[in-house]
Amino acid sequence: MAPDPDKALNALRRLAANKVCGSCPYEERMGFKDVCMKYKIFVCSDCKSAHQAFSHRCKSVTMSNWSMAEVDELRQENGGGNAVNRATIFARLPEGAKRPMKGCHPDDMKAFIQEAYNDMRWFDANGQAPTAAPEVQRTATMQPPTRTPSQPSAPPVVHAKSAPPPSGDAHPHTHPHPKPKPKPNPRRKRKPKPKASPSPNPSPNPSPGTGDLFGDFDAAPSASSNGWASFE
Numbered sequence: 652m653a654p655d656p657d658k659a660l661n662a663l664r665r666l667a668a669n670k671v672c673g674s675c676p677y678e679e680r681m682g683f684k685d686v687c688m689k690y691k692i693f694v695c696s697d698c699k700s701a702h703q704a705f706s707h708r709c710k711s712v713t714m715s716n717w718s719m720a721e722v723d724e725l726r727q728e729n730g731g732g733n734a735v736n737r738a739t740i741f742a743r744l745p746e747g748a749k750r751p752m753k754g755c756h757p758d759d760m761k762a763f764i765q766e767a768y769n770d771m772r773w774f775d776a777n778g779q780a781p782t783a784a785p786e787v788q789r790t791a792t793m794q795p796p797t798r799t800p801s802q803p804s805a806p807p808v809v810h811a812k813s814a815p816p817p818s819g820d821a822h823p824h825t826h827p828h829p830k831p832k833p834k835p836n837p838r839r840k841r842k843p844k845p846k847a848s849p850s851p852n853p854s855p856n857p858s859p860g861t862g863d864l865f866g867d868f869d870a871a872p873s874a875s876s877n878g879w880a881s882f883e
């Protein structure tokens with residue numbers, strides 16, 4: 652019996668690496684229904700549209716006919732799949748860089764696809780795809796803070812130059828406005844009638860500095876909200 656391309660394709664789209672869109676950070680737990688054949692990646696519907704805008708050929712997992720040869724092209728061992736793409740096309744994209752995601756304005760996505768694929772801005776042909784899930788890389792970078800003892804390592808701040816897009820919830824992961832801490836409430840006891848000797852009561856001073864731990868994330872003005880094109 653000949654192997655079933657549809658079955659093989661379905662198995663591929665459910666691989667962990669292929670459940671994160673090949674071009675944006677969107678994750679689809681069931682796997683994506685579109686493939687950009689030019690880059691051999693599984694993509695979300697928004698990225699598919701953006702790729703198609705540049706005539707990057709796309710196919711539907713469910714609506715198109717697939718040959719086994721086409722499916723095999725998407726395998727990592729053959730240089731296909733989202734992990735390889737991530738390691739090459741996005742090799743030089745700084746970790747934590749702000750990227751448009753499914754649900755964003757189509758122009759933002761197109762600008763990003765243009766930059767990544769047509770201009771190959773972050774491309775590195777020698778990028779190595781991890782064999783396992785991409786999260787492995789992240790844990791590998793965790794190390795004891797011995798290198799810079801003088802400075803406490805700040806959390807990586809993904810800086811958003813642009814304001815959130817007008818269409819609401821496109822970037823749910825980047826919340827530019829951290830919840831302000833409630834002001835320390837100096838609840839001093841006021842005794843209306845000091846009966847006896849007024850106790851000196853060394854009430855601890857609520858220091859204003861400590862409330863600021865998370866306050867400076869959005870220090871830069873996010874005034875020029877002209878979309879995402881001015882990225883970096």
Ligand SMILES: [Zn+2]
Binds near residue numbers: 677697
């Ligand atoms: Zn996408």
